[in-house]
Amino acid sequence: MAAVIVLFILLLLAILRVPIAISMATASIVGLWMVDFSISTVIQKMFTGVNSTTLMAIPGFVFAGLILAKGGIAKYLIECIQSWIGHTKGGLSVVTVVTTMIFASISGSSPATAAAIGAIMIPMMVKAGYDKKYTMGLVATGGTLGILLPPSIPLILYGSVSEESTGKLFSAGILPGILLGLCLIIYAVAVAYKKGYGGLEKVPLHKRWKPTLVAIWGLIMPVLILGSIYSGVVTPTEASFLSVLYALIVSFFIYKELTWSKMKEILMESINTTAMIFLIISSALVFGMFLTLEHVPQGFASWVSDSGFNKWTFLIVVSLLFFVLGMFLEPTAIILITLPIMLPIITALEIDVIHFAIIMVINMELGLITPPVGLNLFVISGITGEKIEKVMKGVVPFFAIFIFVLILVMVFPQISLFLT
Numbered sequence: 381m382a383a384v385i386v387l388f389i390l391l392l393l394a395i396l397r398v399p400i401a402i403s404m405a406t407a408s409i410v411g412l413w414m415v416d417f418s419i420s421t422v423i424q425k426m427f428t429g430v431n432s433t434t435l436m437a438i439p440g441f442v443f444a445g446l447i448l449a450k451g452g453i454a455k456y457l458i459e460c461i462q463s464w465i466g467h468t469k470g471g472l473s474v475v476t477v478v479t480t481m482i483f484a485s486i487s488g489s490s491p492a493t494a495a496a497i498g499a500i501m502i503p504m505m506v507k508a509g510y511d512k513k514y515t516m517g518l519v520a521t522g523g524t525l526g527i528l529l530p531p532s533i534p535l536i537l538y539g540s541v542s543e544e545s546t547g548k549l550f551s552a553g554i555l556p557g558i559l560l561g562l563c564l565i566i567y568a569v570a571v572a573y574k575k576g577y578g579g580l581e582k583v584p585l586h587k588r589w590k591p592t593l594v595a596i597w598g599l600i601m602p603v604l605i606l607g608s609i610y611s612g613v614v615t616p617t618e619a620s621f622l623s624v625l626y627a628l629i630v631s632f633f634i635y636k637e638l639t640w641s642k643m644k645e646i647l648m649e650s651i652n653t654t655a656m657i658f659l660i661i662s663s664a665l666v667f668g669m670f671l672t673l674e675h676v677p678q679g680f681a682s683w684v685s686d687s688g689f690n691k692w693t694f695l696i697v698v699s700l701l702f703f704v705l706g707m708f709l710e711p712t713a714i715i716l717i718t719l720p721i722m723l724p725i726i727t728a729l730e731i732d733v734i735h736f737a738i739i740m741v742i743n744m745e746l747g748l749i750t751p752p753v754g755l756n757l758f759v760i761s762g763i764t765g766e767k768i769e770k771v772m773k774g775v776v777p778f779f780a781i782f783i784f785v786l787i788l789v790m791v792f793p794q795i796s797l798f799l800t
Contacts, residue, residue, distance in 0.1 A: 383674045386411035400713045401656070405663040411670045422666055429665035430658050433617055434540045439654040440620025441531050444627050445487030446646045449496035451631025451638040453598040457482055458500050460595035462580065463588040470572020471579030472508055473518055474565050476501045480522035481529060481561045485602040486623065488531040490748050494523025494759045502764060510577055516764060517774025520756040521781075522564060524745035527711060529557035530606055531616065531623075534711045534744055537661070538737045541719045546616045547609055551799040552734045556742065559795065560785045567781055597630045657712055664716030676721060684725050691729045695790055698722065699743055706747020710755065714744060735789075738796040742786045749775045 386407045393403035405426075412422060448454055461475045461482075468474065476497060484493045498519040505515045527534045530550030539546040571577070592599075605623045608614045614622060631638035684694065705714050719740075726736050748756045751772050760771045789795050 382411050382414045383671075383676055385414065386670060394708060400709055401659040401663040404660075404667045404713070404717070408663070408666040408670045412666070412673070415670075415673060417673070422669075425665055425669055426662035430662050432540055433615075434536060434546060435658075435661065437531070437536050437546070437617040437620040438533055438657055439650065440617065440624055441488035441533060441536075442492075442653050442657075443646070443650040444620065444623040445489045445492035445496075446650050447624065447627040447631055447638065448483065448487055448598075449492055450642050450646060451627060452635035453486075453601075453627065453630060454479070454483055454496040455500060455637075456591070456595040456635065457598045458497070459591045460599070463583045463591045467579040467582035469579060470569045470577050472501070472505045472510065473515075473568035473572060473577070476505070476518055477522050477561055477564045477568060480519070480525055481557070482599070482602065484523075484526040484529045484557070485531075485606065486598070487526055488533050488536075490524050490526035490745070491755050491759045493526035494520055494756045495763065497523065498760055498763045502760075508578070508580065511575070512764070512766070513770060513774040514571065514777075515774070516760045516766065516771045517776070517778055518564070518568060520749050520760045520771060520775050521778040522561075523756050523759070524748045525557055525561060527748070528553050528560065528738075528741050528745060530554065531609075531620065532741065533657070534715055534741055535737060536616065537712060537715050538719065538740070541716065542723060542733055542737070544733055544737070548734055548800045549737055550606070550609065550616070552738050552796045553741065554799055555795050556738050556785065556789050559788070560742075560745075560781070563781045563785055564778070567778070597634055601626060601630075660710070660712045661716060664713060667717060668720045671721065680721050680725070684728075689729075691731055692790075694725065694729055695731070695739065699739070699786065699790075702740065702743035703746060703750070706744060706754075707750050707752065709747075711741075711744035711747065714747070715740065732793060732797060734800055735793045735796050738789055739786065742782065742789060746779070746782045746786075749778070 389407040389410055390403055393406060394400065409419070409422060458475065458479050461478050462472070465471050465474055465478070479501070480493050480497050483496055487493055502515050502519055506512050526532070530553050532550065532553055535549040535553060536546055538544070539549050601623070604626065605619050608622065609616055609619045628638070689697070702714065705718070723733070726733055748754050751757060751768065757768050757771050757775065761768050
């Protein structure tokens with residue numbers, strides 16, 4: 381009975397647009413009060429739950445991503461890639477996808493990737509004759525690579541909850557991320573040929589080296605950060621703050637585009653974003669504590685077993701569930717709410733936990749471009765000044781690509797497990 385009441389409160393608050401962290405905390409506290417649980421234990425759980433070395437990587441990558449977006453690195457990456465492939469058919473759309481892939485492998489954040497690349501590429505593509513609706517959809521979709529390619533904040537959270545190696549989870553995201561990026565490039569080129577989108581004027585070969593040398597600091601950053609993790613030199617948490625130090629040095633002393641006034645904005649935005657994520661985490665931990673007391677994970681596992689679900693049926697049903705949840709919740713909340721319930725079932729059905737992480741994150745990517753609360757839709761709307769409805773129409777054609785990649789990753793687990 382308590383579980384039903386808690387679920388009702390959570391849904392009611394979500395419908396009323398109360399922030400998800402407040403909704404989860406309120407519903408959980410009511411449920412725990414009904415089962416006569418000490419409120420002091422709830423507070424202790426909220427604080428001890430976020431006191432994690434693994435989770436400390438989140439503020440580091442958030443801070444680094446914002447520095448990259450506003451310190452010139454994103455701009456010079458675009459200029460470099462544009463000089464090499466901007467003249468090809470649909471070249472600007474290819475530049476957009478490739479740049480989002482590189483930026484994603486540095487920042488770990490989808491909204492940051494969409495904002496940094498979109499602010500530069502959308503006006504440029506529209507000026508070159510690209511349809512604005514298509515352009516907004518491409519950037520919003522490409523931005524989602526920020527949570528699949530390492531270093532991914534959702535994968536850090538997944539590792540914290542499942543107690544799996546963050547390094548292995550990062551490795552698992554590389555090939556699916558590249559596959560999704562290649563599919564977006566193929567689609568972008570096909571659209572360019574169909575609609576006659578041309579490229580920019582071809583840059584002579586001898587003039588391409590200057591923007592490449594300028595952008596080299598951004599190009600080697602993913603190698604430096606991810607290489608240090610996979611070689612065992614640093615942990616993902618240490619790598620997150622190494623990326624902050626590197627981004628600060630490059631933006632302040634090499635590009636000289638980061639000012640103290642910009643730093644104030646970056647710090648404020650970084651604090652706000654990190655606080656939001658950690659409040660969701662602490663609230664979700666209390667929610668998970670309530671679910672454990674009410675034996676909800678065990679009950680759900682028994683229901684799946686009694687229903688005769690096999691591995692494939694379960695993955696299909698879960699993907700549909702994630703799609704619906706993605707329409708209303710952020711990736712952080714979905715992972716923290718559902719994963720503790722799913723883990724016993726994943727184990728029982730002999731699904732690899734790391735493989736499931738990638739399936740989950742691809743579904744989260746779809747949620748980032750699905751209304752009514754798709755974060756990337758709001759980011760692109762804010763950049764362009766267009767209504768959410770128009771951005772959403774531009775995103776719709778890309779849904780098929782996500783579903784195609786999701787099916788491939790489901791059917792062929794080695795796509796995600798080969799590098800782990």
